[in-house]
Amino acid sequence: MNVFKEFFELPAEDKAGIYSEDLKRPCRLYTSSSNYDHENVHLWRDNLRHPCHPLEDCIKIWPLKPTRYREIVATYSIEAKKLGLRILELLSEGLGLGSGFFGDKLSDSLLLSVNHYPPCPDPSLTLGVSRHCDPNLLTILHQGDVYGLQVFKDGEWIGVEPLHNAFVVNIGHQLQIISNNKLKSAEHRAVTNSRVARTTVAFFINPSDDCVIEPDKSLIDTDESPAYKPFQFKEFLLNYSSLMGNPEKCLEPFELHA
Numbered sequence: 589m590n591v592f593k594e595f596f597e598l599p600a601e602d603k604a605g606i607y608s609e610d611l612k613r614p615c616r617l618y619t620s621s622s623n624y625d626h627e628n629v630h631l632w633r634d635n636l637r638h639p640c641h642p643l644e645d646c647i648k649i650w651p652l653k654p655t656r657y658r659e660i661v662a663t664y665s666i667e668a669k670k671l672g673l674r675i676l677e678l679l680s681e682g683l684g685l686g687s688g689f690f691g692d693k694l695s696d697s698l699l700l701s702v703n704h705y706p707p708c709p710d711p712s713l714t715l716g717v718s719r720h721c722d723p724n725l726l727t728i729l730h731q732g733d734v735y736g737l738q739v740f741k742d743g744e745w746i747g748v749e750p751l752h753n754a755f756v757v758n759i760g761h762q763l764q765i766i767s768n769n770k771l772k773s774a775e776h777r778a779v780t781n782s783r784v785a786r787t788t789v790a791f792f793i794n795p796s797d798d799c800v801i802e803p804d805k806s807l808i809d810t811d812e813s814p815a816y817k818p819f820q821f822k823e824f825l826l827n828y829s830s831l832m833g834n835p836e837k838c839l840e841p842f843e844l845h846a
């Protein structure tokens with residue numbers, strides 16, 4: 589976790605080279621959100637994101653400072669990938685799908701997203717990240733040891749206290765769709781605080797852009813019909829970003845009604 593904190597503590601001139609508001613740039617640092625003019629609550633966060641797979645190619649575009657960033661983050665991403673694939677394998681077993689079901693294209697794109705939330709003078713006016721469900725397959729989140737994550741359950745926001753050296757595992761929208769709603773993606777957000785900076789690292793396991801997502805036939809019970817139509821993952825992402833992750837709306841275009 590320290591290397592990520594050190595990254596955000598670097599002088600601005602060391603970070604300026606990777607600062608970009610261009611959504612297409614694979615490795616970039618940016619602040620607040622791309623929806624600043626229209627959002628109800630502004631986001632109080634900086635975010636660094638970059639792909640992690642294939643590692644040999646991706647690593648060349650990662651930050652050069654702090655000097656050990658590439659080495660440490662490469663190890664982290666290899667271990668996070670192993671953990672994620674292991675969890676997917678267990679979920680697959682639990683759902684009665686074959687071994688390796690979530691391998692290949694369904695988990696082909698790995699993305700690291702590092703959030704840095706500086707102390708905010710008035711946390712009631714900001715959020716760290718607004719309410720959303722993760723659009724991917726699975727997220728392995730390390731939330732450090734500063735509180736800020738909340739999950740929406742039974743009509744209220746519940747705090748997810750950080751546990752030392754523990755990960756939060758989030759089911760993404762794609763896992764909900766493939767399981768025909770047997771697994772549910774949890775709505776969550778991050779709040780800010782006025783005392784200390786908070787740094788969190790999300791490792792997103794995504795399908796490849798052209799991967800076709802649909803409810804698996806074996807998970808549609810005999811008295812059920814598929815809840816979603818087939819689509820390419822990139823179509824989902826396009827719609828998700830145009831709706832800024834709105835949890836009520838972003839599944840709608842892909843839903844089928846019996």
Ligand SMILES: O=C(O)CCC(=O)C(=O)O
Nearest residue numbers: 703717731737778788790
């Ligand atoms: O920082 C956090 O606790 C949550 C971050 C998050 O939800 C995300 O990056 O998708």
Ligand SMILES: [Fe+2]
Nearest residue numbers: 720721722776
């Ligand atoms: Fe999230």
